[in-house]
Amino acid sequence: MPDDALQTTEDAPIKLxxxxxxxxxxxxxxQVKLFENFFEHLGEYGLKPGxxxxxxxxxxNPGLRQGTVANTLHIKPAHMTKLTGRLVERGLVSRATPxxxxxxxxxxxxxxxxxxxxxxxxxxxxxNFDEKxxxxxxxxxxxxxxxxxxxxxxxxx
Amino acid sequence: MPDDALQTTEDAPIKLxxxxxxxxxxxxxxQVKLFENFFEHLGEYGLKPGxxxxxxxxxxNPGLRQGTVANTLHIKPAHMTKLTGRLVERGLVSRATPxxxxxxxxxxxxxxxxxxxxxxxxxxxxxNFDEKxxxxxxxxxxxxxxxxxxxxxxxxx
DNA sequence: AGAAATTAGTTTACGCGGAAACTAAATGAG
DNA sequence: CTCATTTAGTTTCCGCGTAAACTAATTTCT
Numbered sequence: 001m002p003d004d005a006l007q008t009t010e011d012a013p014i015k016l017x018x019x020x021x022x023x024x025x026x027x028x029x030x031q032v033k034l035f036e037n038f039f040e041h042l043g044e045y046g047l048k049p050g051x052x053x054x055x056x057x058x059x060x061n062p063g064l065r066q067g068t069v070a071n072t073l074h075i076k077p078a079h080m081t082k083l084t085g086r087l088v089e090r091g092l093v094s095r096a097t098p099x100x101x102x103x104x105x106x107x108x109x110x111x112x113x114x115x116x117x118x119x120x121x122x123x124x125x126x127x128n129f130d131e132k133x134x135x136x137x138x139x140x141x142x143x144x145x146x147x148x149x150x151x152x153x154x155x156x157x
Numbered sequence: 158m159p160d161d162a163l164q165t166t167e168d169a170p171i172k173l174x175x176x177x178x179x180x181x182x183x184x185x186x187x188q189v190k191l192f193e194n195f196f197e198h199l200g201e202y203g204l205k206p207g208x209x210x211x212x213x214x215x216x217x218n219p220g221l222r223q224g225t226v227a228n229t230l231h232i233k234p235a236h237m238t239k240l241t242g243r244l245v246e247r248g249l250v251s252r253a254t255p256x257x258x259x260x261x262x263x264x265x266x267x268x269x270x271x272x273x274x275x276x277x278x279x280x281x282x283x284x285n286f287d288e289k290x291x292x293x294x295x296x297x298x299x300x301x302x303x304x305x306x307x308x309x310x311x312x313x314x
Numbered sequence: 315a316g317a318a319a320t321t322a323g324t325t326t327a328c329g330c331g332g333a334a335a336c337t338a339a340a341t342g343a344g
Numbered sequence: 345c346t347c348a349t350t351t352a353g354t355t356t357c358c359g360c361g362t363a364a365a366c367t368a369a370t371t372t373c374t
Contacts, residue, residue: 066322077323077324
């Protein structure tokens with residue numbers, strides 16, 4: 001009999017103490033929840049959150065340099081190389097070496113990439129809203145606002 | 158000349174669009190910030206956030222089963238085995254196989270482990286407060302409260 | 315101009331965390 | 345009691361993300 005409530009092991013009331021006030025801990029748990037939700041809803045498209053985000057940013061800033069994307073999204077250069085490679089292989093992104101600085105790599109969406117972003121945009125950007133079950137719309141707005149302040153993402157055009 | 162402001166690549170104003178409203182994105186950025194801060198302040202002790210958390214929970218619930226810790230902290234069993242192994246190797250945790258169920262593993266802090274938790278407790282649990290530069294104390298409290306609600310961690314003894 | 319230093323990105327090697335397969339112990343059906 | 349099933353952890357294997365070393369292009373210094 002398949003039981004989806006995996007109440008494994010014992011049931012003693014675990015004490016977490018002040019841990020539940022730890023921002024780091026809470027963020028990690030929230031992260032896990034969002035990750036699960038992402039794959040449940042958007043996993044079918046075969047892209048991971050970071051890949052989708054990169055696609056989105058390239059779409060908004062065509063010809064952006066790879067390193068700039070990496071800095072902006074806090075992705076390490078080494079990882080960025082691989083991530084870009086995956087998107088190129090899927091035919092969603094194209095690389096270009098500009099003549100004025102031949103070390104650089106500039107990224108753009110291919111027509112397919114653009115089409116993909118256009119069609120999946122809403123599912124991607126609004127997928128969080130499904131997730132805020134536990135929060136009222138106002139609370140959700142507040143949470144986002146506080147996080148934006150915490151991360152220093154208020155000064156953005 | 159060492160320059161700590163790594164304003165690499167170009168300086169065009171990158172558009173992020175609705176991304177800055179994305180809970181998933183914000184959580185990730187916050188995660189990165191907290192991670193950096195953790196290692197900056199607590200890295201010297203040679204423990205990672207998850208390890209410290211496990212130590213803390215075992216300290217509060219001596220003799221807890223390994224699987225219960227894993228479930229509670231959303232750590233996968235396979236990983237839990239390795240993580241516990243590391244803590245045992247460092248002499249902070251001891252494993253015990255109870256007679257009533259010899260498949261289980263029960264965890265406790267060694268005296269050293271207890272001493273470690275006692276002495277580092279404040280640095281660990283309050284290290285977030287250094288981090289809330291951008292937020293007023295009230296905002297920080299609010300953020301934590303909202304996250305606790307979002308993650309469903311209100312019903313905890 | 316030519317050597318030294320910086321900068322952009324890639325390659326290599328490695329540790330962490332996870333899925334799947336596996337071992338061992340406890341429970342259940344006949 | 346014996347065989348099948350379930351449960352607790354472990355082991356194996358793999359991909360992701362990172363640090364460190366490396367290549368190539370650009371800039372700076374003299």
